[in-house]
Amino acid sequence: MAVDHRRFLTDLHKLREFGASGVGKGVVRPAYSDADIAARQWLAVRMAEAGLTPQFDPVGNLFGLASGRSLLMGSHSDSQPEGGWLDGALGVIAALEIARSSDRPISVVSFQDEEGRFGVTTGSAVWSGGLPLEKADVLTDGAGVTFCQARSTMADLSQSFVDPSQFSGFVEMHIEQGLSLDATREQIGVVTDIVGIRDMSITYEGQQNHAGTTPMHLRRDAFQALSVFNTRLNERFRNVVTPQTVWTIGRVELHPNASSIVPGRVRFSMQWRDSDADRLVRMEEIIRATAQEIADELGMALDYGPMLGLEPVAMDLTLRGALENGAEQVAQGKWRRMPSGALHDATNVSRLMPVAMLFVPSINGISHDFAEDTAETDLIAGLEVLDRAMRSLSS
Ligand code: GLV
Numbered sequence: 001m002a003v004d005h006r007r008f009l010t011d012l013h014k015l016r017e018f019g020a021s022g023v024g025k026g027v028v029r030p031a032y033s034d035a036d037i038a039a040r041q042w043l044a045v046r047m048a049e050a051g052l053t054p055q056f057d058p059v060g061n062l063f064g065l066a067s068g069r070s071l072l073m074g075s076h077s078d079s080q081p082e083g084g085w086l087d088g089a090l091g092v093i094a095a096l097e098i099a100r101s102s103d104r105p106i107s108v109v110s111f112q113d114e115e116g117r118f119g120v121t122t123g124s125a126v127w128s129g130g131l132p133l134e135k136a137d138v139l140t141d142g143a144g145v146t147f148c149q150a151r152s153t154m155a156d157l158s159q160s161f162v163d164p165s166q167f168s169g170f171v172e173m174h175i176e177q178g179l180s181l182d183a184t185r186e187q188i189g190v191v192t193d194i195v196g197i198r199d200m201s202i203t204y205e206g207q208q209n210h211a212g213t214t215p216m217h218l219r220r221d222a223f224q225a226l227s228v229f230n231t232r233l234n235e236r237f238r239n240v241v242t243p244q245t246v247w248t249i250g251r252v253e254l255h256p257n258a259s260s261i262v263p264g265r266v267r268f269s270m271q272w273r274d275s276d277a278d279r280l281v282r283m284e285e286i287i288r289a290t291a292q293e294i295a296d297e298l299g300m301a302l303d304y305g306p307m308l309g310l311e312p313v314a315m316d317l318t319l320r321g322a323l324e325n326g327a328e329q330v331a332q333g334k335w336r337r338m339p340s341g342a343l344h345d346a347t348n349v350s351r352l353m354p355v356a357m358l359f360v361p362s363i364n365g366i367s368h369d370f371a372e373d374t375a376e377t378d379l380i381a382g383l384e385v386l387d388r389a390m391r392s393l394s395s
């Protein structure tokens with residue numbers, strides 16, 4: 001049976017209705033929100049209609065299982081707090097369409113909390129054994145809710161995890177979330193490897209005080225500590241990083257966040273990514289040394305949250321070769337091999353089985369934003385590449 005483009009696009013738009021933001025095609029569907037849970041329940045019904053057996057595991061990963069040994073395909077259906085309609089969703093709905101049309105058994109998965117409300121790709125990290133459940137359970141989101149509390153809001157969770165030995169490999173389709181393909185008007189990227197990441201929170205505690213009466217030289221101002229830290233870190237990284245290395249302070253909680261109070265505490269996220277595991281280690285050393293130096297200079301107490309991370313991983317050559325053959329058939333002269341600068345569940349799944357990934361372009365390279373989008377012709381090209389690749393693997 002051929003893949004059905006209309007059915008695929010209809011389901012993709014239907015999934016977007018869960019948590020539709022009202023701005024462009026954006027969605028607000030963070031892990032374990034009402035919209036996320038409703039979307040997963042809808043997906044479970046679609047899986048059953050496709051002849052798969054839906055199963056939620058103890059953390060809310062949703063599998064649609066084919067009988068016997070199968071190839072696993074999918075991605076995630078949770079979103080960033082302000083997310084696009086395709087990040088994750090595309091890979092799940094494409095997998096569903098391949099499962100419906102393929103002659104070989106295909107299972108489908110939507111991993112939970114890929115977007116890191118609690119950790120880094122939390123659902124697949126737990127399933128793959130990279131993050132023990134006891135350690136995941138004590139992770140908190142920005143509001144102090146624990147992973148354990150959040151996952152217990154989902155009904156119908158099974159007590160057991162899905163046995164990975166029934167899967168021969170994992171293929172994840174995704175939007176690129178960068179500019180490379182869009183800039184060159186190419187349609188398909190076949191991923192060679194996924195960068196590694198480190199992520200932790202840092203807290204400076206100084207002295208909260210009156211903003212009118214506290215002389216500048218007596219202040220222990222947590223915002224000033226963060227400001228100096230950021231500037232000094234950027235200078236120190238200069239000798240260590242490459243143009244591909246990235247680092248981000250994306251969340252800052254300043255306490256008490258009032259204009260007439262010298263802030264006494266700041267807790268902020270510190271994340272860095274690179275394809276070289278040694279460079280990730282070197283960057284951590286610089287972060288810790290710089291943070292300590294500033295704490296000493298400005299009279300701050302310094303504390304770190306749990307360090308989360310994933311190592312860089314290479315894609316499996318057989319699965320990757322099948323995607324390359326598919327790309328050559330569907331988009332001759334308009335595809336390339338490329339690394340992934342974004343993280344994906346495939347990194348975790350690579351602990352258990354061979355994995356490969358396929359990208360389609362992101363318009364203007366925008367993602368993790370309501371404006372995220374991809375041309376319909378490119379979405380369909382990606383689905384066709386997946387279909388050809390699956391057919392070549394089964395023959
Ligand atoms: C996943 O969304 C990432 O942060 O790369």
Ligand code: MN
Pocket residue numbers: 076087088114174343344
């Ligand atoms: Mn994603």
Ligand code: MN
Pocket residue numbers: 080087115368
């Ligand atoms: Mn994402």
